[in-house]
Each structure stands twice: as structure tokens, then as C-alpha cells.
Amino acid sequence: MPDLNSTRFPVNVDAALRDAGWQPGRWDIKLAEEWADALRGHVSAGGHRHSVFPAVVEAWAEFGGLRVTAPGHGRQIAPATVRFDPLAGLHLARTLGDLGRALDTELAPLGEEGEDDGQRAVLAMDAEGRVYSIDHTGDWYLGRDIDTALATLITGTQPTRLVAGP
Template identity: 80%
Template sequence: MPDLHTTRFPGNVDAVLREAGWQPGRWDIKQAEHWADTLRAHVSPAGHRHAVFPAAVEAWAEFGGLQVTGPGTGRHIAPAAVRIDPLAGLHLARTLGDLGRALDTEITPLGEEGDHQAVLAIDAEGRVYSLDHTGDWYLGRDIDTALATLITGTSPTRLTTGA
């Protein structure tokens, strides 16, 4: 049985995730596969399609459906309200495809920040990004780092890909 008192996240991030319903071993592959099927089936009016790959399915299975907001004022910026639901980016196949080409990878939706203020996306290597009206942002090398960035209000890095 896993030790529920040890975690891979910093204490404050762990507490927020657990309050939202996450726990070590959380895994809803049925929901993740449903999202994967929905994204694969969606074709934009111009024929753009979503990529689906293991890093995304794994993130959806472990964190899908969670809604989290970090407490307090944040380290550099206000903590983001985050909802892990890839269908928040369903109609952004072209935008995510363009960013993926600029970064030489595949990118698919992960969820959203705020009330539709930004879409969260994950690439085939597991790196996480946020796309909003001000630009494209790098949140971290993996879902754990990205969640910590969002929950603690750490400033993300602006992408300068020209995408």
C-alpha cells in the first residue's frame, strides 16, 4: 500500500491537489480514453485534427477533472484557477498544431486556466504550455512542474518561437 504521507509535490502543492481530489495512484483511464476518442474524432472546418499521445493520456488519467486554485497571492503572480479537461481546447486543433510545428513536437489540449482565459496544452514529451491572448507560455518540463507553477503563482516563461 502506498504511503499517503509522502508525495512527489512540494507540501503546499500537494495539499491543494489533495483538496481537489487527487491522491497518489489516482488513475481514471476510462475518462482519459473517452477524451482521447473525442479529440481524435474532432475535425475543424478546415480539416485540422488533434494529436493524441501517451504523455497526454497519462496526464488526463491522473489529473483529469480536477479543479484547483492555489491559496494566497502567489510567488510572482496570482495563482491560476486550473481545470484539467482537454475538451476545453477542442476547437483549437489548428492553433495547437501551429504551436507544435513551431516547437517541433505534437501538442494537444490539457485543460484551461481561469474562466476560459487560457488553454493549457501538453506536448508529446510531457512539457506543458499555456496559450492566452497575450502569448504562449512554457509552464514546465512535466505536468508536476506545471501544476506547481500554476498553483504557487510562479511566473511562466514566454515562448519566443514566432508561433
């Protein structure tokens, strides 16, 4: 029997998600499929295309359309506002493709983090479910899965910067 007092996420992350409209069992596969079709159909001027795979479609179905705002101060850095809309990365097929090749995986846009003041980063997920943030300062590893990435972003935990190889 499940423990009704425990949550999938840390308490403050769970609260932020619920305030944004998330609840256990949330699943909007129709929206996720619309996004998948839009991304598959987009070709950049240079001929680059987006990757779409099960892990990211599942994340879109569960969290798609949510705008999550962190309650309070961050642990090490300011917590991020997260918006789940992969179309925020529509025009970054080449960027995501290049980073995916460097990481030996495929990347798909997940949404964005940041406020409406122009300081935004694109969130991306790889085929294994790992989550990254790409902004003007570099590329960042947020966690091994969406749950870990959300905890990193919402609690203001310093993410790991990706560095180029030798």
C-alpha cells in the first residue's frame, strides 16, 4: 500500500508543481503528440531537424503547458521559473543536434527556464531522460531524469557545467 504522506518530489518541489497545476497521474498525450508533430515537421534553413523520442514525449505529456515558479530562495543560486513548452526551442535544431553529438546522444527541446526579462535558457532532454539547460553562458547538466532536474531548478541547486573534451 502506498504511503500517502510521501511524495515523488521533495516537499517544496511538489508544492510548486501542484501550484502550477500538476498532480500525480497528469497526462496530456494529445498535446505531447501535437508538439512532436510540430517538431518533426520543422526543418531549419540549414536542413537541421529535431529528434523526438519516448522519454521527451512522456515528459511533455506529464508536464506540458505548466509554468512552475519556485517558492522562496534558492540553496546556491536563484531558483528558476520553468515553462514546459518545447516550441521554445523550435529554432534550435542545429544547436541541440550539435550538443547531442558532443554528448553521444540525441537531444529534444523540453521547455525553458528563466523570467520574462530576456534571461532565458532552453531546457532539453536526451534519449535516456537526462536534462540539460543551454543558455548564453554555456551548457549545463541538470539531472539524470526530469524529477532530479526539477529539484535542481526549483530548489536553486547549482547545476553542473558541461565542459568541452580535451
